[in-house]
Amino acid sequence: MINWDCVVMVIECWRNIGMNKIKVVGLGPGHKDYILPKGMEAINNSNIVIGAKRNLQAMNLQGKESYEITGNLDGAIDFIKNKYIDNRVAVIVSGDTGFYSLLTFLKKHFTAEELEVIPGISSMQYMFARLGESWENAYLGSLHGRDNSFAEGVREHKKVCLLTDKKWTPFMIAQRLIEEGVKDRVMYIGENLSYENERITRVDINKIDRDTVYDICVVVIVYE
Structure with missing residues (x-):
């Protein structure tokens, strides 16, 4: 059969x-x-x-x-x-x-x-490597074409990495965090990662200038 x-x-x-x-x-x-x-x-x-x-x-x-x-x-x-x-x-x-x-x-x-x-x-892996940091306990998220409640993630984690877009610039992210009462954080802004014109900038979230233009980038927010 x-x-x-x-x-x-x-x-x-x-x-x-x-x-x-x-x-x-x-x-x-x-x-x-x-x-x-x-x-x-x-x-x-x-x-x-x-x-x-x-x-x-x-x-x-x-x-x-x-x-x-x-x-x-x-x-x-x-x-x-x-x-x-x-x-x-x-x-x-x-x-x-x-x-x-x-x-x-x-x-x-x-x-x-x-x-x-x-x-x-991933660009996140690369960014953490350039900072000489591990990322196993980091909060990871994307604001590329979407919104999410990243302020809560920043509040609850010492390390946060976010993909950004033209709407969610480093300044806008910083402003949202400040509005949510998160002020004691440092942001690393990674632009053109892995290219010759790569730039990584460290700035206190309270001091990010509204008019500074960044290429679409990856940001890492840490509690130092």
Whole structure:
């Protein structure tokens, strides 16, 4: 008697063996020196690379097809679905794949068997390393395109790291903390991390100037 459950499992295994997986690759903090070799190998071996404009421009994609991800994420999903069966597709994301990246959205549309996730060095890891600090007990959060109650995290932790955007500048973060009664903290502001024009500035949160312009950055807030 044929065990059809086993037959189906065997067919699925063979199908997965021959299937092109979608490589989701973390690019690290920015500079190519910080892309893991496994991630670079996946990008080099792909013939289609998908990512944000800035990330695509940072890579040498000569001879490869590229697709720029904009606000239309559903369009990117449709493109990947139409391409990945017959092509080697790499989706590149900033930092690490596991922290506020496109991976969460991709998992809503593709199975675990269809994805191969290759981590990267997060900008937070890099920032703490540049400060010579550990980060195992730090509060981590992102204000990039979102709000969160980071003041509570700062109040309860000696180390906090936040991803920022054009709205949540270091000054605005400092102002929110002061409004919430958190005043005895120092902020380290990391700009252009890993690039030649990298700059890390230390400032008391009570002394951050409203008019000082920072590039989109990572901030670490500590109690010293």
